[in-house]
Amino acid sequence: MLEPLIKLLGADNVLTETEDILPYGFDGTAALKCLPEAVVFPETTEQVVAVINAARQAGVSLVSRGSGTGLSGGSVPAKKSWVICLLRMNRILEVDTDNLTLLTEVGVITSAISEEAGKNGLFYPPDPGSMKVSSIGGNVANNSGGLRGLKYGVTRNYVMGMEVVLANGEVIWLGNKCVKDVAGYSLKDLFVGSEGTLGIITKVLLRLLPVPEARKTLTATFNRLEGAAETVSSIIAAKIIPCTLEFLDQKTLRCVEDYAKVGLPIEAESFLLMETDGAREVVEREAEQMRAIAEQHGAIEVKVAQNAFEADQLAAARRTAFSALARIRPTTILEDITVPRSELAGMVRFVQSVATEYNLEVANFGHMGDGNLHPTFLTNESDTEEMERVEHAMQRIFDRTIEVGGTITGEHGVGLAKKPYLAGQFHDYSYPLLKLIKQQLDPDGLLNPGKIFDLD
Amino acid sequence: MRLGQMDYSVLQQCMHCGMCLPTCPTYQETGKERNSPRGRIALMRGIADGDLKLSPAFADEMYYCLGCLACVTACPAGVDYPHLFEAARADIEDSKVMPGKQRRFWRWLSVKTIFMSPRLLHGVGRSLRIYQASGLDRLVRRLGLLKLAPKGLAALEPTTPRVQAKFSAQLIDHWEYPRGGEPKFKVGMLTGCVQDLVFSNINRDTVDVLLENQSAVFTPRNQSCCGSLHAHNGELDLARELARRQLDTFDLNELDAVISNAGGCGAHLKAYGHLLADDPEYVERAHLWDAKLMDIHEWLERFDWRVPTASVEIKLTYHDSCHLCHGQKVVKQPREILRKIPGVELVELPESSWCCGSAGIYNITQPEQATKLQIRKMENIAKTGCTMVATANPGCHLQIENGFKLKDTEGAVCHPVSILAQAYRKELSNH
Numbered sequence: 001m002l003e004p005l006i007k008l009l010g011a012d013n014v015l016t017e018t019e020d021i022l023p024y025g026f027d028g029t030a031a032l033k034c035l036p037e038a039v040v041f042p043e044t045t046e047q048v049v050a051v052i053n054a055a056r057q058a059g060v061s062l063v064s065r066g067s068g069t070g071l072s073g074g075s076v077p078a079k080k081s082w083v084i085c086l087l088r089m090n091r092i093l094e095v096d097t098d099n100l101t102l103l104t105e106v107g108v109i110t111s112a113i114s115e116e117a118g119k120n121g122l123f124y125p126p127d128p129g130s131m132k133v134s135s136i137g138g139n140v141a142n143n144s145g146g147l148r149g150l151k152y153g154v155t156r157n158y159v160m161g162m163e164v165v166l167a168n169g170e171v172i173w174l175g176n177k178c179v180k181d182v183a184g185y186s187l188k189d190l191f192v193g194s195e196g197t198l199g200i201i202t203k204v205l206l207r208l209l210p211v212p213e214a215r216k217t218l219t220a221t222f223n224r225l226e227g228a229a230e231t232v233s234s235i236i237a238a239k240i241i242p243c244t245l246e247f248l249d250q251k252t253l254r255c256v257e258d259y260a261k262v263g264l265p266i267e268a269e270s271f272l273l274m275e276t277d278g279a280r281e282v283v284e285r286e287a288e289q290m291r292a293i294a295e296q297h298g299a300i301e302v303k304v305a306q307n308a309f310e311a312d313q314l315a316a317a318r319r320t321a322f323s324a325l326a327r328i329r330p331t332t333i334l335e336d337i338t339v340p341r342s343e344l345a346g347m348v349r350f351v352q353s354v355a356t357e358y359n360l361e362v363a364n365f366g367h368m369g370d371g372n373l374h375p376t377f378l379t380n381e382s383d384t385e386e387m388e389r390v391e392h393a394m395q396r397i398f399d400r401t402i403e404v405g406g407t408i409t410g411e412h413g414v415g416l417a418k419k420p421y422l423a424g425q426f427h428d429y430s431y432p433l434l435k436l437i438k439q440q441l442d443p444d445g446l447l448n449p450g451k452i453f454d455l456d
Numbered sequence: 457m458r459l460g461q462m463d464y465s466v467l468q469q470c471m472h473c474g475m476c477l478p479t480c481p482t483y484q485e486t487g488k489e490r491n492s493p494r495g496r497i498a499l500m501r502g503i504a505d506g507d508l509k510l511s512p513a514f515a516d517e518m519y520y521c522l523g524c525l526a527c528v529t530a531c532p533a534g535v536d537y538p539h540l541f542e543a544a545r546a547d548i549e550d551s552k553v554m555p556g557k558q559r560r561f562w563r564w565l566s567v568k569t570i571f572m573s574p575r576l577l578h579g580v581g582r583s584l585r586i587y588q589a590s591g592l593d594r595l596v597r598r599l600g601l602l603k604l605a606p607k608g609l610a611a612l613e614p615t616t617p618r619v620q621a622k623f624s625a626q627l628i629d630h631w632e633y634p635r636g637g638e639p640k641f642k643v644g645m646l647t648g649c650v651q652d653l654v655f656s657n658i659n660r661d662t663v664d665v666l667l668e669n670q671s672a673v674f675t676p677r678n679q680s681c682c683g684s685l686h687a688h689n690g691e692l693d694l695a696r697e698l699a700r701r702q703l704d705t706f707d708l709n710e711l712d713a714v715i716s717n718a719g720g721c722g723a724h725l726k727a728y729g730h731l732l733a734d735d736p737e738y739v740e741r742a743h744l745w746d747a748k749l750m751d752i753h754e755w756l757e758r759f760d761w762r763v764p765t766a767s768v769e770i771k772l773t774y775h776d777s778c779h780l781c782h783g784q785k786v787v788k789q790p791r792e793i794l795r796k797i798p799g800v801e802l803v804e805l806p807e808s809s810w811c812c813g814s815a816g817i818y819n820i821t822q823p824e825q826a827t828k829l830q831i832r833k834m835e836n837i838a839k840t841g842c843t844m845v846a847t848a849n850p851g852c853h854l855q856i857e858n859g860f861k862l863k864d865t866e867g868a869v870c871h872p873v874s875i876l877a878q879a880y881r882k883e884l885s886n887h
Contacts, residue, residue: 019513020488022502023495028473041487068489069474087487109478133474259532323473323532330468382464 001058002038008050013041013088024083027070028130029417030331031381036063036077041088045202048165051084052200052446058082061449064196066107066135070142071322071334072415074195078449086137089202095120099177101160102206106137113206122208125152128411129319140204143193145411147315150369151243151277152209154411156192161205164191166198167442175205190437195413196448198441215243215277216287217311220294221268221301225249225352228270229345231297232368236341238293240286244275245369246318252365252376255324260317265301272368273318275311321365322374329361329378333390336418337401338372338410350400351375358393360386372410398424414452422453458543458692459504467504469535470497476527481811481829482520490517493527493537500544512555515548520825522818523688524811525723525782538723538783539730542687549690563689571649571685572694574678578623581653585619617654617854624652624659628675632663640670643755644706644714646725649681650850651718661877662717662752668880669761671712676705682716684724687731688816696735699728703741708748717752717873719849720816723783725749751780752873753789753848766882767799768875773842774802775833775856776809777849790848790872797879803840807832812859814851826855834859843867846875 006014015021016038026033037060042048055062065075065085077083089105092112096102097120104113110131117124127146128134134144140162145154161175174188175181191198222228228247235245248256248264248271257264265271272294276286291302305311326332339347348364351373355362366373375397377390398408398421408414408421423431435455445455459467476493477483483492490499496517502508521541528537548554570576587593593616624647633639643666647659666673683698702725706714716722726749728742735742750758774791781787787809794802813819813829833856837845843866845856853869860867 015488017513018508019499019511019517020490022508023489023492023498026472026498028471030471067474067477068472130474133477256532259534320475320532323471323475324534326469326471326473326533330465332471380465381468 001054005040005051005054009040009042009047013043015039021083024065024068024085025077027065027068027073027075029071029073029076029415030333032073032076032416034077034079036081036083039083039085041085043088045163045165045171048084048086048200048202049169049171051082052165052167052169055082056444056446061446062200063448064137064141064200066138067109067130067133069130069134070138070415071336071412072142072409072417074142074413074415074448074451075138076416084200086200086202087135092116093203095122095208096177097122100208100210101177102208103203104136104206105203106135106140106201108136110134110136110139117208118211120208121211123211124158124206124208126155126158129322131319136204136206137201140192140201141194141196142413143411145367145370145372147244147246147318147367149367149372149411150245151241156189158207159188159192159204160207162188162191162201163203164199164201167444167446171202177205193413195415195451197438197451198447200447212277214280214283215275215311216283217305217314218274218287218290218294219303219305219314220272220274220291220299221265222270222272222298223268223300224298225269226345226348227298228272229348229368231272231294231299233341233344234293234297235290236369238289240289242274242276242286242290242369244273244315245367246273246365247271247368247373248273248318248321248365249363251328251361251363251378252321252325255327255363256317256321258327259320259324260313262313262317264317268300273314275315322376325363325376325378328363329380331379331381333377333379333394334412335375335377335394335397336372336409336412337375337397337406338370339401339404339406341369341371343404343406344368344371344373347373347401347404347406351397354393354396358389360389360393367410370410371406395421416451419451419453458547459500459540460506462504462543464504466536466540467497467501469533470494471533472498473533475532476530479526479530481522481524481526482825485825485828491520493531496521496544497535497537497540500540503544503547510547510551510553512553515554518544518548519554519821522778522811522813522815522825522829524778524815526778526809526811529782529785529809538727542690542692545688545690546692547690567686567689567691568694571681572698574649574680577649577653577681581619581623584616585621588616588618589621617650619653620656622656624656624675625677627656627660628663628673630675630677632667632673632675634667634670634672637670639672641712642672642674642710644711645673645675646682646714646716646721647675647679648716648718648721648850651721652679655850655853655871658717658871658874661871661874662715664877664880665752665756665873666715669756674706674711679705682721682725683731684721685816687724692731696731699731699742700735700738703728703738703745706745708741708744711748713748713750713755714745715750715752715755717848717871719751719777719780719784719786720851722749722751723779726784751784751786751789751848753793754784754786757789757792761793763796764798764876764879764883766879766886768797768879768882769799770844770875771801771803771842772844772846772870772875773805773837773840774808774872775805775812775837775845775847775852777847777852778809778811778815780848781809790846793876794846794872797876799879800875803842805845806836806839808836810836812852812855814849814855816851819855830855830859830862834863837867838865845869846872848872
């Protein structure tokens, strides 16, 4: 079945040996794996079309993948599937400095996009934790967030256009370089965050911004867990929208410090990493306001990063939080709940109380400015009894999240990991509507089947 | 099987976040997951779980890994890759899955025989020296006699290091004491095996630097290989034997530190506690040894080492030996030392901690990938405009020296400690 593909793509671009394909059986999510039947690496859009046709003939499904850093199991292979890995479509095609856009193939690594923008005096804001590893295609397919979401939004806010290969093999182009465009439905937005279930995105046109004139990074240390959350709620209520408001609890602080050794206050109960950027005067004023608010909420220390190097070091350390938590227990189960920001302090307390009730170890961190928390259960997948308690605790946290008007996933996507909980959030006709859209675009379930929801 | 028996949580520690991918030279070369740390760990886990057979493909993969440990520096989760990797290679050797009588013969001759015996190693060194010093090597090359040698061997011949006329024991006394005054410290000096044959002058320089810094230096005769070569190539039992020999050679209670000047050896030497964990007779001493084992730069930067008054006017760049920076986390110290020597201008090397391709005996076992890395390194060195490269590991030293030779460009390699020793010597001649 793979012969024609081998002829077309070259033997090096079609893998079938167990040793070659086994490492494509998982992504960055704990305890989810499935062996694909083959891994193929197209290098052009035409080759993607050929792969879709070949898969259809072979009767296998296709799971698209970038660097496999996803945190919901979205790119974990389905049974009887080929993985279509898009990393070899890795050219940046154009930077348009007149229109402030960048056109790229999807296999380019996110940080390379940032660097290319930077070389042209421009700025690509989305900066997910995995930005040095993840591909831009993966970011678009999952609508990834990052540390700057509060002020700059998420990947969706930077996608102006894209090339997509549909399940029927048609290649379509959606969007353009125009700031405004209301011609027809905003179809590109349908594909952003579709997790590879509706089509295979092959090129994206991204919006860039001018580099902010100044930025300032502050850290605040609290000896109460809720100190950080209350400070964030107050900053937002004071009508300040800084670029970054990141929260780490003590357990996370200790793990990150253990790895990164940047001098974090490991005795603190909670910790905020704050950044403001923009015009110099505004940055100075906002930094002062944030300091004052943190102190009002009992911050025992507020520090200002002395230079860009120190600021970058702190942000880089924060990006390692999730992986660093793996130091404590064998398995880390990461959540991605997001609540209205007025509910933050209550949610932080709730997570803690649920963990205590189920006798579980939990660490908490997240993009607090976005209301996005990553409570992480530190557990062991081979202990079935403990894993059951984790399940119960997770369900309680999701129920509460939905109760207060939140969402079960802010930036990681549904994939396999959140699939069982999605119906709880989409309780009206919106849930069947999701399936209706999928059935229209991919009636045979060729593309990433079994992700987000099951069709029957 | 070691992978099957090991504490499973060591394998589970990898939560496959992928943070290692951009730092892995082999993954960056091929873009295939199996050539990455997380891919290799997945394969090891497959073996441990019984999902994967210990196949020739698995063996190939484990020997394609450089063992540079860049992934260890990158890993927020703290995965113990060095020991997973050693266990995997040991399983491969036990299983005899790697084909080839020739491979077995060379492994027997080198790893299992010559590098087990200091006397044999010196004998080989002396013969090589005669071959090289007599000009016989040039004659052999001119007559094309190498065509008669096995293909791999012939290709390697020009890269054979030039052996020194005198080995460490002829350059360094058993005990040496600093001039004037009581020594503040007593330290042991490791002379290494390749270092001893090819860079005995660096060993002499190291002792000179120690003497200038109030240390009495004890250098045992006929030292064995530290065993890193063996541990990294699947011969853990031989590595243990060599570790025990080292422990028997030094009286740790008498010494403040044991000094290594080779990045690759040092990283292995500092892990004897782990290696001998199941040896009740030695384990306690091994842990004490780990605590006292110091890289020379690390040792100097521990106290106020004496900045020389004489200057060495030189512009140079510094290449991080993988096992010094990723294995031992000694990154700042060599740079600090070089910067403080009057007259030295240190230019940072782009990708300074990217493996040069030497990687123990990798340039012999995987010449193609090793050469790619060597070229990348030489290109980065060219960007600095320096013709002198400082580095603290014999493998890197030779690899970069050969890089200059292959490109036929002007350039030389030194150990940071040699520059410091030179400055101290100049002080003496100034007086």
